[in-house]
Amino acid sequence: xxxxxxxxxxxxxxxxxxxxxxxxxxxxxxxxxxxxxxxxxxxxxxxxxxxxxxxxxxxxxxxxxxxxxxxxxxxxxxxxxxxxxxxxxxxxxxxxxxxxxxxxxxxxxxxxxxxxxxxxxxxxxxxxxxxxxxxxxxxxxxxxxxxxxxxxxxxxxxxxxxxxxxxxxxxxxxxxxxxxxxxxxxxxxxxxxxxxxxxxxxxxxxxxxxxxxxxxxxxxxxxxxxxxxxxxxxxxxxxxxxxxxxxxxxxxxxxxxxxxxxxxx
Numbered sequence: 001x002x003x004x005x006x007x008x009x010x011x012x013x014x015x016x017x018x019x020x021x022x023x024x025x026x027x028x029x030x031x032x033x034x035x036x037x038x039x040x041x042x043x044x045x046x047x048x049x050x051x052x053x054x055x056x057x058x059x060x061x062x063x064x065x066x067x068x069x070x071x072x073x074x075x076x077x078x079x080x081x082x083x084x085x086x087x088x089x090x091x092x093x094x095x096x097x098x099x100x101x102x103x104x105x106x107x108x109x110x111x112x113x114x115x116x117x118x119x120x121x122x123x124x125x126x127x128x129x130x131x132x133x134x135x136x137x138x139x140x141x142x143x144x145x146x147x148x149x150x151x152x153x154x155x156x157x158x159x160x161x162x163x164x165x166x167x168x169x170x171x172x173x174x175x176x177x178x179x180x181x182x183x184x185x186x187x188x189x190x191x192x193x194x195x196x197x198x199x200x201x202x203x204x205x206x207x208x209x210x211x212x213x214x215x216x217x218x219x220x221x222x223x224x225x226x227x228x229x230x231x232x233x234x235x236x237x238x239x240x241x242x243x244x245x246x247x248x249x250x251x252x253x254x255x256x257x258x259x260x261x262x263x264x265x
Contacts, residue, residue: 008034010041012048014055015197020204020264022055022102023197031068034115039090042119046096056210056264057203058100059196060123061107062116066132069114072141090115090147098122098152099218101211103203107196108132109189113171118145121152124214126182127196128174129189134182135171155221157181207244207262212236 008028015021024045026032034042049055070090078086097104097119106112106123112134120126120134128134136145136153144150145166154162157180165172178186187195203210212235220228239245243265251260 008038008041010038010045012045012058015059015200017197018201018204019054020056021197021200022049022052022058024058024060026060026062026067031065031111032062032116033068033071034090035071035074036086036089039086039093042093043089043096046093046100049100049102050096052102055102055204056206057103057105057200059105059107059193059200060097060119061193061196063109065110065116066106066108066112067116067119068111069116069137087146094118094122094148098148101214103200103210103214105196105200105203107193108134108183109192114138114145114149115147118147118149118152121156122148125184125199127185127187127192127199128177128183129187129192130174131189132174132177132183133171134174134177135169136166137169137171139167140169153182205262206264207239207248207260208242208264209239209244212239 009026011025011027012022013025015023026034026038026042028035028038049058075083104123104125106120106126108120108126109129109132112120112128112132114136117134117136136149138145138149145153150162150166153165156162157165161180164170172180172182174183174186177183185195216228216232216235220231223231240249244262248260248262
């Protein structure tokens, strides 16, 4: 959690290497504290992903620092009812990112604390730099994570480990974050964004089946196994009927494995 006076900027734009890869960039120097203007911007930008048929993968980045959490000084002036209403804006923004049809990758350098860590948890994958510091320190302020942290952290690293981080508010450096599964890949700080882009381009150029597979995993996770299998059966049929599915199967037979190129249709 932090506080700073710089104006907030949140942008979503295609990567120059391929318009099918979007970069969601947040900027509020020096450490990207999330003020309420940024909450609104994040809600708007993440909602846009759901109606976008061009973007097939998204890299989320904050630059030198991913995001150092909510602007505490600004929060302090809110009455409880107003805070509750405002908190749902940020919660909805992160939920929109988590449920977006695109494959999402968080490129984490520097601080990813509080709401910043919750933003990273909403992504499908997290690549961290060696200097990254992550955590949910809200308990040290007498509050608790409220934008998905108590739910997504336990689903990511397990209940006991999540309770350890949330109930102590302690911060973890990148090596521990990798060990407990909070990040998926650890690189030198200077390589994080480029690696996220490279991974994002691979997903952006993949088949429509990527969206269906993500949907099957995410939606089926909390379903009884019978319902999850029914969902899976429906979605693989959609894959089979798609242009990508027909092309990929034909390419395998005619040219061998991993030769197909896909259009996302």
